[in-house]
Every structure is written in structure tokens, then in C-alpha cells.
Amino acid sequence: MSYEYERVATPRSGLRLHLNENTAGCSTRVLEALKTMTREDAAFYPDYTAAIDACAVWLGVGHDRVLLTNGLDEGILAASVAAMRGTDGGRPYEAVVVVPAFDMYAACVDAAGGRVIEVPLAPDFSFDPEAVIAAVTPRTRLVFLTNPNNPTGQGIRRDAILAIARHAPHATVFLDEAYADFAGDTLIGDSALDRLPNIIVGRTFAKAWGLAGLRVGALIGSAETMAPVRRVVPPYSLNAYAARALPAALADRDYYDWYLEQVRTSKDLLYDALQTLSIPFWNSSGNFVLARFGADAPRVMAGVAARQVFLRDRSRDPGCEGCVRIGAGVVAHTEACIAAIKEVLCGAP
Numbered sequence: 001m002s003y004e005y006e007r008v009a010t011p012r013s014g015l016r017l018h019l020n021e022n023t024a025g026c027s028t029r030v031l032e033a034l035k036t037m038t039r040e041d042a043a044f045y046p047d048y049t050a051a052i053d054a055c056a057v058w059l060g061v062g063h064d065r066v067l068l069t070n071g072l073d074e075g076i077l078a079a080s081v082a083a084m085r086g087t088d089g090g091r092p093y094e095a096v097v098v099v100p101a102f103d104m105y106a107a108c109v110d111a112a113g114g115r116v117i118e119v120p121l122a123p124d125f126s127f128d129p130e131a132v133i134a135a136v137t138p139r140t141r142l143v144f145l146t147n148p149n150n151p152t153g154q155g156i157r158r159d160a161i162l163a164i165a166r167h168a169p170h171a172t173v174f175l176d177e178a179y180a181d182f183a184g185d186t187l188i189g190d191s192a193l194d195r196l197p198n199i200i201v202g203r204t205f206a207k208a209w210g211l212a213g214l215r216v217g218a219l220i221g222s223a224e225t226m227a228p229v230r231r232v233v234p235p236y237s238l239n240a241y242a243a244r245a246l247p248a249a250l251a252d253r254d255y256y257d258w259y260l261e262q263v264r265t266s267k268d269l270l271y272d273a274l275q276t277l278s279i280p281f282w283n284s285s286g287n288f289v290l291a292r293f294g295a296d297a298p299r300v301m302a303g304v305a306a307r308q309v310f311l312r313d314r315s316r317d318p319g320c321e322g323c324v325r326i327g328a329g330v331v332a333h334t335e336a337c338i339a340a341i342k343e344v345l346c347g348a349p
């Protein structure tokens with residue numbers, strides 16, 4: 001079995017609701033900061049002091065617990081390389097991935113020579129910590145948990161995360177909080193992390209902060225758990241523009257609060273529309289909604305694409321037959337998306 005990230009075609013124009021991006025674009029303060037870049041800034045290797053400090057302050061942790069990465073993707077890759085290095089007497093180390101999941105976990109573990117152990121969610125996508133614990137073996141070195149999960153939008157309870165970390169002290173629990181901004185729920189700053197140093201939390205500034213194109217992510221964890229991961233990340237992983245952008249982005253809380261509100265309103269609009277259309281969906285803690293169009297899924301995907309609205313077909317994911325993931329960002333975009341879905345399903349107005 002080989003695992004590869006499914007690259008999707010990038011539409012040149014139209015509504016990109018297929019990659020959970022921030023559909024408003026970044027704060028204008030980011031562009032202002034980038035305009036101050038000098039010839040030397042482009043020519044010299046970047047200094048990360050300001051970016052790390054801004055990230056540490058934002059997350060409320062000491063700067064020594066922060067590792068900035070070239071997008072959270074690089075953090076996932078680095079954690080995978082660090083954990084899967086070597087073998088257990090010739091047998092590969094294992095990483096537990098709860099599916100359906102973000103594709104990068106399996107892709108990175110596989111690329112690092114590890115073995116992916118998939119644990120399926122329940123049919124209603126609820127999270128069962130016992131199923132994860134049952135999959136942990138002496139060779140487990142990594143457990144990927146995503147809170148809230150992509151593509152289901154479902155959360156994981158704090159006590160479930162802690163129970164898994166407690167049960168697998170020989171493994172790193174990689175808690176991907178890519179959508180924590182929208183969920184308003186994080187383990188960062190939780191006193192339990194002091195007792196469970198084997199948890200690394202991953203964050204990204206791609207989604208809520210709109211920096212996906214600049215590539216900025218962060219790992220937060222104890223010095224001992226982070227040390228092998230730090231050795232994997234190249235010293236100048238973020239480029240100078242990303243490093244300049246991050247403090248500027250984090251300084252614009254008004255923009256961030258506005259965007260979170262847009263996402264909340266958009267999700268409510270989507271729930272209402274899907275309910276009216278009798279399309280089953282899952283309430284989401286992220287900036288997207290997973291809906292089960294069933295046999296209509298290919299027709300909906302093609303029909304909305306013809307109307308320049310791009311969604312993500314997740315129907316090949318385990319347990320996601322007939323499911324489409326709809327990005328929920330700027331309200332006007334969501335309204336256009338809903339109109340397109342209605343046209344496809346109910347006929348042109």
C-alpha cells in the first residue's frame with residue numbers, strides 16, 4: 001500500500017472552497033509588512049526572533065516551546081521522520097492514524113519508512129479512544145489525532161486525548177489543531193501537558209489567519225519531545241517573507257475575530273440550506289462542512305464546478321461514501337455556493 005497526498009487541480013478563477021483556505025485573503029497588515037522588505041531582507045538568511053516571540057505570545061507559551069515550520073505540513077513531515085527513524089529489530093516503527101484523516105499523516109509516515117496503522121472512526125464519525133489504544137503496540141512511535149478532525153469537523157474530548165497519551169508513553173501523540181481557531185478549543189496551555197510531555201501540538205496560520213500561500217505552521221511541545229523533531233527541521237525552513245508576515249498577521253486581532261464570525265455565520269447558512277435540501281451533514285467545529293450527497297455527489301461536484309464553485313470530493317475517504325466537503329469562509333462566498341448547489345439539485349432558477 002502506498003500513500004500519497006491527493007493533489008487537486010487548482011482552479012484559475014472562481015470560488016475555491018475545496019482546500020479549507022481563508023477565502024477573504026490575509027489581513028491587509030500582512031501586505032503592508034511585506035512591502036517593508038528590503039533587498040537585504042531577501043538576500044540574507046532570515047532571523048526568526050520576532051516571529052517566534054509573536055507566536056509564543058499569541059499561544060501563551062514560552063518561546064522555547066515553539067518550533068516554527070514551513071506550514072504545519074512540514075511539522076507533520078518532521079515529526080514523522082523523527083519518529084520513524086530506525087527499526088525495531090528490522091520491523092518498521094508504526095504510526096496510528098484515525099481515518100478518515102488529513103492525507104499528509106499517512107503520506108509522511110510512509111515516506112519516512114514507517115508503517116501506517118489505520119483506525120476507523122465509528123460510522124457516525126464519533127471518536128473512540130479505546131479503539132486507538134487497542135491499536136498501540138510496542139512499535140508505535142506516533143499517534144496522529146486531529147482536533148477538530150478534517151474532513152469530519154468532529155472534535156475529540158480532552159480526556160480521550162490524555163488517555164491515549166497516558167497509554168502510549170513510548171510514542172509521541174501528534175495533536176493536530178489546524179482548526180482550533182474555529183473550534184475555540186486547544187490543549188496548549190493545559191496543565192496536563194506538564195504531566196504528559198509526549199504530546200506535541202501542531203498549529204497552522206494557513207486557515208484562520210490566511211497565510212497558506214506564505215507557509216507558516218508551528219509545533220508546540222516539551223523540550224525533550226521536540227528535540228528530535230527540531231533536528232529534522234532545516235535551520236532556515238521559513239522564508240524571510242513568511243517570518244515577516246507572521247507578527248503582522250498576529251497583530252491584527254480585529255481581522256481574525258471578523259473572519260471567525262464570517263465562518264460561524266457561513267456554517268449556519270450551510271446547515272440551513274442542507275437541511276432544507278434533506279442532505280445529511282455533520283455539525284462542524286472547523287471552517288468547512290462535510291455533507292453526504294450520496295449518489296448525487298459526482299453530479300453536485302461537476303455541476304457546481306461548471307458554475308465556478310470548487311468543493312472537495314471526499315467520497316473515497318474511509319466511511320465517507322458520497323461525501324463532499326464544503327469550505328465555509330466569507331458569507332457572500334457561502335451564499336454563492338449554496339445558490340450553485342440548489343441550482344444543480346433543484347434545477348436552474
Ligand SMILES: *Cc1c(COP(=O)(O)O)cnc(C)c1O
Nearest residue numbers: 071072073102150178204206217
Ligand atoms: C490544512 C491542514 C494542515 C496543513 O496546514 P499548512 O500549514 O498549510 O501546511 C495540517 N493539518 C490539517 C488537519 C489540515 O487540514
